[in-house]
Amino acid sequence: DPALADVQDRLAKVKRKILVLSGKGGVGKSTVSAQLSFGFSARSMDVGLLDVDICGPSVPRMLGLLGQDVHQSSEGWSPIYVDDHLAVMSIGFMLPNQDDAIIWRGPRKNGLIKQFLTDVTWGELDALIIDTPPGTSDEHLSIVTYLQDAKIDGAIIVTTPQEVSLMDVRKEINFCRRVSLPVLGVVENMSGYCCPLCGHTERIFSPSTGGAQAMCQQMDVPYLGSVPLDGRVAAAGDQGMPLAQLQPDGPVAKCI
Amino acid sequence: DPALADVQDRLAKVKRKILVLSGKGGVGKSTVSAQLSFGFSARSMDVGLLDVDICGPSVPRMLGLLGQDVHQSSEGWSPIYVDDHLAVMSIGFMLPNQDDAIIWRGPRKNGLIKQFLTDVTWGELDALIIDTPPGTSDEHLSIVTYLQDAKIDGAIIVTTPQEVSLMDVRKEINFCRRVSLPVLGVVENMSGYCCPLCGHTERIFSPSTGGAQAMCQQMDVPYLGSVPLDGRVAAAGDQGMPLAQLQPDGPVAKCI
Numbered sequence: 001d002p003a004l005a006d007v008q009d010r011l012a013k014v015k016r017k018i019l020v021l022s023g024k025g026g027v028g029k030s031t032v033s034a035q036l037s038f039g040f041s042a043r044s045m046d047v048g049l050l051d052v053d054i055c056g057p058s059v060p061r062m063l064g065l066l067g068q069d070v071h072q073s074s075e076g077w078s079p080i081y082v083d084d085h086l087a088v089m090s091i092g093f094m095l096p097n098q099d100d101a102i103i104w105r106g107p108r109k110n111g112l113i114k115q116f117l118t119d120v121t122w123g124e125l126d127a128l129i130i131d132t133p134p135g136t137s138d139e140h141l142s143i144v145t146y147l148q149d150a151k152i153d154g155a156i157i158v159t160t161p162q163e164v165s166l167m168d169v170r171k172e173i174n175f176c177r178r179v180s181l182p183v184l185g186v187v188e189n190m191s192g193y194c195c196p197l198c199g200h201t202e203r204i205f206s207p208s209t210g211g212a213q214a215m216c217q218q219m220d221v222p223y224l225g226s227v228p229l230d231g232r233v234a235a236a237g238d239q240g241m242p243l244a245q246l247q248p249d250g251p252v253a254k255c256i
Numbered sequence: 257d258p259a260l261a262d263v264q265d266r267l268a269k270v271k272r273k274i275l276v277l278s279g280k281g282g283v284g285k286s287t288v289s290a291q292l293s294f295g296f297s298a299r300s301m302d303v304g305l306l307d308v309d310i311c312g313p314s315v316p317r318m319l320g321l322l323g324q325d326v327h328q329s330s331e332g333w334s335p336i337y338v339d340d341h342l343a344v345m346s347i348g349f350m351l352p353n354q355d356d357a358i359i360w361r362g363p364r365k366n367g368l369i370k371q372f373l374t375d376v377t378w379g380e381l382d383a384l385i386i387d388t389p390p391g392t393s394d395e396h397l398s399i400v401t402y403l404q405d406a407k408i409d410g411a412i413i414v415t416t417p418q419e420v421s422l423m424d425v426r427k428e429i430n431f432c433r434r435v436s437l438p439v440l441g442v443v444e445n446m447s448g449y450c451c452p453l454c455g456h457t458e459r460i461f462s463p464s465t466g467g468a469q470a471m472c473q474q475m476d477v478p479y480l481g482s483v484p485l486d487g488r489v490a491a492a493g494d495q496g497m498p499l500a501q502l503q504p505d506g507p508v509a510k511c512i
């Protein structure tokens with residue numbers, strides 16, 4: 001497929017390519033992708049964030065970039081910049097109306113993902129973070145296929161503590177193994193909730209089968225740590241802000 | 257497509273067909289589907305639950321049916337029974353190993369969904385509830401297409417209160433409009449958390465743009481009510497139990 005070479009050319013100056021996966025929806029993939037990108041940029045690293053969740057693009061809102069348009073030229077598609085160090089691309093920037101459903105089957109989704117990888121002018125980056133939808137289907141196979149020659153450094157996998165989430169995450173880890181994608185590690189999100197009034201901590205999403213840490217040991221993948229369930233994280237997502245700004249010294253900003 | 261007539265025949269004795277949709281992952285579609293099914297069955301209604309989340313089938317675990325196999329005969333595929341009134345079908349019953357990733361592109365997923373609708377021997381039902389994955393893609397288009405003649409009564413849409421979820425849900429409501437699928441109403445899940453120690457209620461997933469109720473008014477769809485964020489719901493999911501058993505008189509069991 002000549003596209004593989006095109007992708008390799010286009011990403012030649014991107015030092016690291018990292019996928020953020022889960023298998024389960026709503027566990028915090030976009031949140032981790034967004035906050036990771038803010039974090040890298042705050043440390044003056046040049047980072048790109050690519051959103052391949054075609055039907056449910058949350059990245060524009062989470063990066064505070066609503067209402068932006070993608071500029072297309074002979075060079076290619078310009079990403080949208082949050083600041084000098086953070087460039088973003090998502091189908092969310094290409095919708096005439098934000099409430100319009102994106103009713104596409106696999107082939108059409110694959111076509112756009114290919115263009116994201118061959119046409120976007122990312123330039124020189126320390127890292128390209130790729131946020132994905134839940135599951136192990138068209139989007140995931142396309143990303144892995146088109147980046148075969150450009151090479152993905154690995155995947156960060158996000159889960160919540162309960163078994164209903166872990167069972168999808170085990171499938172995702174096995175997907176990584178099937179396509180020879182290294183698992184950089186697993187982040188457990190929404191681990192415990194600390195009541196702001198009385199300080200009582202409750203594991204609302206209970207680790208009924210040992211949580212992410214036990215799963216990581218069983219599957220022999222690195223455990224990267226946990227992030228508490230905290231209303232400020234959800235607020236940061238809705239407002240499109242870096243967590244560090246909302247609560248610089250809080251446990252959540254430190255985790256991320 | 258001759259399959260439409262086959263589906264119509266097969267579902268001739270099913271009084272109501274209800275989709276449970278969202279657009280956003282992890283908001284509680286499977287939880288609402290499972291608990292709704294338990295609720296109907298407890299009232300001696302004959303109900304079927306079909307899981308078309310091919311990559312992330314949570315229904316077998318949430319219904320307490322792990323390790324069951326689908327019996328195939330000349331009649332068709334027998335669903336798995338929880339009790340006399342509740343029949344269930346999911347790809348989760350067809351996996352040699354629960355941890356295996358289901359790495360299928362659209363056409364293969366569509367093929368299985370078609371078989372679920374033409375081959376499963378549901379018999380006489382008061383209601384067939386269909387749990388779906390997030391998004392508006394292959395699975396959704398297939399379900400709506402194959403049930404064109406059999407007719408879907410409508411969709412229940414599940415959301416959480418924050419804008420990041422509502423923006424996907426608005427897309428899903430517009431999807432329903434595009435395919436002429438009536439919206440029966442919207443359930444807001446994980447609405448508020450009540451600390452078990454001091455009773456303080458906190459909206460962890462804050463309704464930064466008014467929550468589901470405001471969205472329902474704007475989009476002119478019925479608001480069905482809210483369910484609190486409660487550890488017992490997550491526990492019921494992991495253990496495969498009806499909420500009413502865990503806490504018969506609690507706010508959550510009443511909501512559902």
Ligand SMILES: Nc1ncnc2c1ncn2[C@@H]1O[C@H](COP(=O)(O)OP(=O)(O)O)[C@@H](O)[C@H]1O
Pocket residue numbers: 022024025026027028029030031032058189190191227228229230231232233234235236237238281282418420421460
């Ligand atoms: N640790 C957390 N505490 C509170 N809310 C969170 C946390 N992590 C994520 N969220 C919120 O949960 C919702 C789902 O997260 P999201 O990143 O969209 O998940 P995914 O990308 O896996 O679907 C978002 O509204 C987000 O702001």
Ligand SMILES: Nc1ncnc2c1ncn2[C@@H]1O[C@H](COP(=O)(O)OP(=O)(O)O)[C@@H](O)[C@H]1O
Pocket residue numbers: 025026162164165204278280281282283284285286287288314445446447483484485486487488489490491492493494
């Ligand atoms: N009201 C609630 N309170 C606490 N946990 C909940 C609630 N509703 C759902 N959950 C849990 O949240 C997780 C996601 O719910 P799920 O039904 O799997 O969502 P979806 O089907 O939309 O992906 C599950 O572990 C479930 O048990």
Ligand SMILES: [Zn+2]
Pocket residue numbers: 195196197198199200451452453454455456
């Ligand atoms: Zn408290």
